Amino acid sequence: MASAANPIEAVQMRRNRWLSLPAVLFIAAFGIGPLILMLIYSFLKAAPYGGVEWSFTTDAYVYFLFQRDIFDDTLQFAPDFLIIYLRSFVFALITTAVCLLLGFPTAYFMATRPPAQRNWWVLLITIPFWSNLLVRTLAIMFIIRDQGLLNGFLIWIGIIDTPITLLYTDFAIVIGLLYSYLPFMVLPLYSSLEKFDFRLVEAGFDLYATRRQVLWRIIIPLARPGIIAGCLLVFIPALGAYVTPLILGGGKHLMIGDLIAQQFGSGRNWPLGSAQAFILMAAVLVALLFYVRNTSGKVQHGR
Amino acid sequence: MASGQTAIAAKGVSKLFQGAGQDTVVALDKVSVAIRENEFFTLLGPSGCGKTTLLRLIAGFDFPTEGEILLHGQDIAPLPPYRRPVNTVFQSYALFPHMSVAQNIAFGLEMLGKSRAETQARVSAMLKLVRMEELRDRRTSQISGGQQQRVALARALAPAPKVLLLDEPLSALDYKLRKDMQIELKRLQHETGITFIFVTHDQEEALTMSDRIAVMNRGRILQVGSPRDIYDRPSERFVANFIGETNFLDGEVTGVSGAEARVKLADGAVISAGLPEGLAPAGRVSIVVRPEHARLVPPGAPADLAGRLETAVYFGTDTHYHVRLDGGGAFTVRTQNSRGGGAGFAEGEPVGIVLEPSAAQVLRD
Numbered sequence: 001m002a003s004a005a006n007p008i009e010a011v012q013m014r015r016n017r018w019l020s021l022p023a024v025l026f027i028a029a030f031g032i033g034p035l036i037l038m039l040i041y042s043f044l045k046a047a048p049y050g051g052v053e054w055s056f057t058t059d060a061y062v063y064f065l066f067q068r069d070i071f072d073d074t075l076q077f078a079p080d081f082l083i084i085y086l087r088s089f090v091f092a093l094i095t096t097a098v099c100l101l102l103g104f105p106t107a108y109f110m111a112t113r114p115p116a117q118r119n120w121w122v123l124l125i126t127i128p129f130w131s132n133l134l135v136r137t138l139a140i141m142f143i144i145r146d147q148g149l150l151n152g153f154l155i156w157i158g159i160i161d162t163p164i165t166l167l168y169t170d171f172a173i174v175i176g177l178l179y180s181y182l183p184f185m186v187l188p189l190y191s192s193l194e195k196f197d198f199r200l201v202e203a204g205f206d207l208y209a210t211r212r213q214v215l216w217r218i219i220i221p222l223a224r225p226g227i228i229a230g231c232l233l234v235f236i237p238a239l240g241a242y243v244t245p246l247i248l249g250g251g252k253h254l255m256i257g258d259l260i261a262q263q264f265g266s267g268r269n270w271p272l273g274s275a276q277a278f279i280l281m282a283a284v285l286v287a288l289l290f291y292v293r294n295t296s297g298k299v300q301h302g303r
Numbered sequence: 304m305a306s307g308q309t310a311i312a313a314k315g316v317s318k319l320f321q322g323a324g325q326d327t328v329v330a331l332d333k334v335s336v337a338i339r340e341n342e343f344f345t346l347l348g349p350s351g352c353g354k355t356t357l358l359r360l361i362a363g364f365d366f367p368t369e370g371e372i373l374l375h376g377q378d379i380a381p382l383p384p385y386r387r388p389v390n391t392v393f394q395s396y397a398l399f400p401h402m403s404v405a406q407n408i409a410f411g412l413e414m415l416g417k418s419r420a421e422t423q424a425r426v427s428a429m430l431k432l433v434r435m436e437e438l439r440d441r442r443t444s445q446i447s448g449g450q451q452q453r454v455a456l457a458r459a460l461a462p463a464p465k466v467l468l469l470d471e472p473l474s475a476l477d478y479k480l481r482k483d484m485q486i487e488l489k490r491l492q493h494e495t496g497i498t499f500i501f502v503t504h505d506q507e508e509a510l511t512m513s514d515r516i517a518v519m520n521r522g523r524i525l526q527v528g529s530p531r532d533i534y535d536r537p538s539e540r541f542v543a544n545f546i547g548e549t550n551f552l553d554g555e556v557t558g559v560s561g562a563e564a565r566v567k568l569a570d571g572a573v574i575s576a577g578l579p580e581g582l583a584p585a586g587r588v589s590i591v592v593r594p595e596h597a598r599l600v601p602p603g604a605p606a607d608l609a610g611r612l613e614t615a616v617y618f619g620t621d622t623h624y625h626v627r628l629d630g631g632g633a634f635t636v637r638t639q640n641s642r643g644g645g646a647g648f649a650e651g652e653p654v655g656i657v658l659e660p661s662a663a664q665v666l667r668d
Contacts, residue, residue: 197395197397199393199395200397200399202362202391202393202397203391203397203398203399204399204410205363205383205384205385206362206363206385206389206390206459207385207390207410207411207414207458207459207462208385208415209385209410209414210385213414217410218399221401
């Protein structure tokens, strides 16, 4: 805190602190407040027609993994929710991996354009955000359904005779997730590659590295902060996706987001929904901590 | 020193770049040059003269529009950089920021598939060569500019290239460090016996370090020679101007004998001047004389030129006399100061100028 030694700067720093106050108040009121409310709800009893009864119980967490036998009242392991969680993790992982595979070359291409062109490419990447996610997801539905553009095209060029069922499958969900989150991968990768000193590539070639070796030994290690940021920005929202699996999975292939929504809607079990949301949060936090512990050191050295 | 065997040669090499719109930029215009083995060869010229382009063609980062680049007689122009036994020290050093000093130096050896033991031994030897042993495990961001420079040198020398290319490697260093590194580079070149091709726009650096210099301008090599040749016998006006201070005189050739010409100067004096190779001029020519190759004499004494002393500027080690010639034009004489030796020429007084034997040189233009 060498700068704080200067009295004028110290006053300024004290003043600047208040600049963040509006945002802090907003987040506290509408972010942390509801979380606390949900935490409390998750330890209450479900009221028969939605809402809660104010008596403490850990039932919501127990019923996440177990089912009470209606005859002898014993707890039996019921993996239904767990399976939905695992499936969501797998979907999110696949989405993240494919986004990285598609996004990296895209970001590299953008970062190697002349500086004047780059902003146009960034603008192009953000075009999907100009329209609503729901509308775009419905558009995908029209493309991949049995009578949709894709099947129509494939039949027209003669590759297939009867439509391939794509809509309301796992495949449809992953396609939808990929489409929704690809920009969130490309943008952090781009901002990291844009700062990359491409003279290092020449240095690599000069020292007998082939193109592949330059990619793995020089470009990827130095793009690591962008890769990590992009993966987090895709993985976490993909894990909790709601609209995409609802529309493209047709309600048959649930993901965590739909499961939780169901508890607050037709399930009328608010405590279970709250508990499920907290279990998701805990899982993401644990995964993140693990990830950060294993990579942060390297990232810092890489800077 | 130069053993005479050609290490690398450019034959009729041109490089065109597509500029903005329709116009193409000619970066190199049919350049031919032969660089000998174990030679410290410098490409000298102002920015944009094509010296870095020529270096990049030799390294393989760019490919010539036409012409050949021969390494020991074999055309390497179409090869990618990782297939050329040539390494580069970059102007920006381009050290890998995610690797330690030792890892940077080991990189080229690893890419060549050397064994771990061989790599480690070579890295240690290189660290010793550039005197950086204590810093082997430091990050490249944690060392000074001069140290980064040494790491860049060690990294480029580690794979034992046939030719080492140096692209203005000293330009980012401050004056004192630059002087030290100049000596260091000469030492390294001597100890490794590798051909060095050094690119610079600094004429002093070129003169002090090189075995031979190629002076470049506008994509062409104007003159190749030893530092002494280039300095004492510039063959083109650009070379004479670019390197050191110089006096230009107009004259008329009255006779040629061998490599010497008799030249009649504007105010009547006839002097002998050296001729560039293969030039047999007649009529009007330009000649150059370096300021330290002339001296002032009192009026009346036998002299080659006569004029009036305008100013005398004292520089500590020497004094510069600016003389307005009777025949028109200006002439500068530089005289080394000796202790107590006040020259005794007063500003505004007439003086004579005597040129040292074979001080004058005829220019090609």
